[in-house]
Amino acid sequence: MEIEFVRSRFIKHFDGSTGSVYASPGRINLIGEHTDYNGGFVFPGAIDKGMVAELKINGTNKVRAYSIDLKDYVEFGLNEEDAPRASWARYIFGVCREIIKRGGKIAGFNTAFAGDVPLGAGMSSSAALESTYAYALNDMFDCGIDKFELAKIGQATEHNYCGVNCGIMDQFASVFGKAGHLIRLDCRSLEYQYFPVTPEGYRLVLLDSVVKHELASSAYNDRRRSCENVVAAIQKRHPHVEFLRDANMDMLNEVKGEITAEDYMRAEYVIGEIQRVLDVCDALECGDYETVGKKMYETHYGMSKLYEVSCEELDFLNDIAKECGVTGSRVMGGGFGGCTINLVKNELYDHFVETAKMRYKEKYGRLPKVYDVVISDGARKLC
Numbered sequence: 001m002e003i004e005f006v007r008s009r010f011i012k013h014f015d016g017s018t019g020s021v022y023a024s025p026g027r028i029n030l031i032g033e034h035t036d037y038n039g040g041f042v043f044p045g046a047i048d049k050g051m052v053a054e055l056k057i058n059g060t061n062k063v064r065a066y067s068i069d070l071k072d073y074v075e076f077g078l079n080e081e082d083a084p085r086a087s088w089a090r091y092i093f094g095v096c097r098e099i100i101k102r103g104g105k106i107a108g109f110n111t112a113f114a115g116d117v118p119l120g121a122g123m124s125s126s127a128a129l130e131s132t133y134a135y136a137l138n139d140m141f142d143c144g145i146d147k148f149e150l151a152k153i154g155q156a157t158e159h160n161y162c163g164v165n166c167g168i169m170d171q172f173a174s175v176f177g178k179a180g181h182l183i184r185l186d187c188r189s190l191e192y193q194y195f196p197v198t199p200e201g202y203r204l205v206l207l208d209s210v211v212k213h214e215l216a217s218s219a220y221n222d223r224r225r226s227c228e229n230v231v232a233a234i235q236k237r238h239p240h241v242e243f244l245r246d247a248n249m250d251m252l253n254e255v256k257g258e259i260t261a262e263d264y265m266r267a268e269y270v271i272g273e274i275q276r277v278l279d280v281c282d283a284l285e286c287g288d289y290e291t292v293g294k295k296m297y298e299t300h301y302g303m304s305k306l307y308e309v310s311c312e313e314l315d316f317l318n319d320i321a322k323e324c325g326v327t328g329s330r331v332m333g334g335g336f337g338g339c340t341i342n343l344v345k346n347e348l349y350d351h352f353v354e355t356a357k358m359r360y361k362e363k364y365g366r367l368p369k370v371y372d373v374v375i376s377d378g379a380r381k382l383c
Helices: 003-013 087-101 126-139 145-159 169-176 215-233 249-254 263-283 289-306 312-323 346-364
Strands: 020-029 044-057 061-068 072-076 109-115 179-184 192-196 204-211 329-330 337-345 368-374
Touching: 003 044, 003 061, 020 126, 020 263, 044 087, 044 126, 044 169, 044 249, 061 087, 072 087, 072 368, 087 126, 087 145, 109 368, 126 145, 126 169, 126 337, 145 169, 169 179, 179 215, 179 263, 192 263, 215 249, 215 263, 249 263, 263 289, 289 312, 289 329, 289 337, 312 329, 312 337, 337 346
Parallel strands: 061 109
Antiparallel strands: 020 044, 044 109, 044 179, 061 072, 179 192, 204 337, 204 368, 329 337
16 A cells, blocks of 8 residues: 555645554464464465554544545544444554553544455455554654553453454554564463564465455354364363363363264364464474475365364365465365465465466355455554
8 A cells, every 4th residue: 555645635634734654464374273273373474455544643632544445524522422433443443542541641533544454255354454553653652651551452442342343463563563574472371482584485375355244253152162162161170271272182081972073073173273383483483395285285174174164165275276286275264255275385276276266256256356455564653
């Protein structure tokens, strides 16, 4: 997203003046799905698609906000009762309120923003928006809030103003992103470590199935419940087990007769996935991208057959990747639609993308969207 584009709209809507421009990225997650609420690890990175916003203090107690992409304008105050109706504006309002709750002094400002994170593709445009405004307002009003708390402000905005009980991964990646690096985040302790990702001879590409099945929210809750059921059963023998993160396959097999077959499958996937994140980190440190790819395929199998959060379209794209000799491929995100993330050798890239597009259109009557991935920096001031 170009600064000049956002600035031109800001000037047009706010009397020819200019302010300061900030940006935050969307994210990918190389491996580690449904591990966050089980106390495990995730492995995200910021991408070169995100949100750009211009802001200028306006001397009032009102926020005047313009969504360039939606061509929609909203004004709102900064008290709790001033919450705007427009869903996009609630993200900005929520960030303001969460900063105020933490003692930050926020006054009225003018703002315009736009983004190029594809909606519905699992790259977290909402976290990019929250992180942009958390970073910008902290900087503009000199609130002195650290980066960890900026990520938590975005998460709290989702919880308290947008009705989404999300984990911390998306906002964390958007704030802490570092070009050329993925971040292993321990979702229990919030300790993190950067791992360089410079896959010479390989490319990362997302194939967007352009579907989103309605099962997602209820299925997510069912799977969380399954994990909690298994933890409760294991705790009777191993009281220290707080999350599936603390369990292993021996512990799971001990309680096999006391839990449902479905709960067993869900836990088997999660225990395996938590270990796969660690295995991928070890492989990256050795530059072993073949092992990284193998673990990605294992994750897809687990999400499809054990956790059952894939769908026909994503399985089809994964099968094409295997047939084309792609090093690694899996569904990315919560499931039931969205993207596959693919680790592809350079010499196979064109053949794979063209084959996937042709075969997918033949079967489903539409083309998948293709997004090349560049690992980028996190929230920052542009000018």
